[in-house]
Amino acid sequence: MMDSVILEKIAALGAWGWWIFGVALLGLEILAPGTLFLWFGVAAILVGVVDLVVDLSWQSALLLYAVLSLASFFLGRMLLRRGAKAEGGDPNLNRRGSRYVGREFVLAQPILQGVGRLSIDDTVWQITGPDLPSGAMVRVERLEGARLVVAAV
Structure with a gap:
């Protein structure tokens, strides 16, 4: 019973729920090393934007979040890897x-x-x-x- 009330309140938030979730994930990024939560937070914010324009069911919003999370995660890793190669660095930095x-x-x-x-x-x-x-x-x-x-x- 309590779970259904919470789910109903989250669903009533609509796009705002996704934005709050995205900002919370971006906040976790500050506490965690790496850039893992960044990409999932970006995906949640994008789902919120799409949900604002198109009224998504919770199933389609969740599916869209899964797809955007994977896409942003792999795209972000690719960009960060390319940026690290471009910087080069000094191979003898610690020697x-x-x-x-x-x-x-x-x-x-x-x-x-x-x-x-x-x-x-x-x-x-x-x-x-x-x-x-x-x-x-x-x-x-x-x-x-x-x-x-x-x-x-």
Whole structure:
């Protein structure tokens, strides 16, 4: 009995019910990671618009919601994936030392017994390579852990 009263009140809302449902789903999007609820909320709002223009039965509105939910979900995933590919990004973002491979620098301190330090931008790196005096040009050959391996230029 209580269920039928609730369903009757929701059905009496018509398009407003779908809009309220859509806005509630968009509100859930703020709390949940990802973009899952966004697409279902958009679908509910679209059903509300269609229900305003065409008087839909609850069965046809529910079917339309299911179709629009799936369509908006897959379309949204496709758009987000395409946008992520277009942005590209830096593949060495979390491997700063990899950015220096192939670049040349001047030693401020000598390399003694195969070990030294090289100041690049705001970071002092541990380096390994042949013994060289300060002022020598070196090229970063590779990254081994947190050390840069250098060679004389």
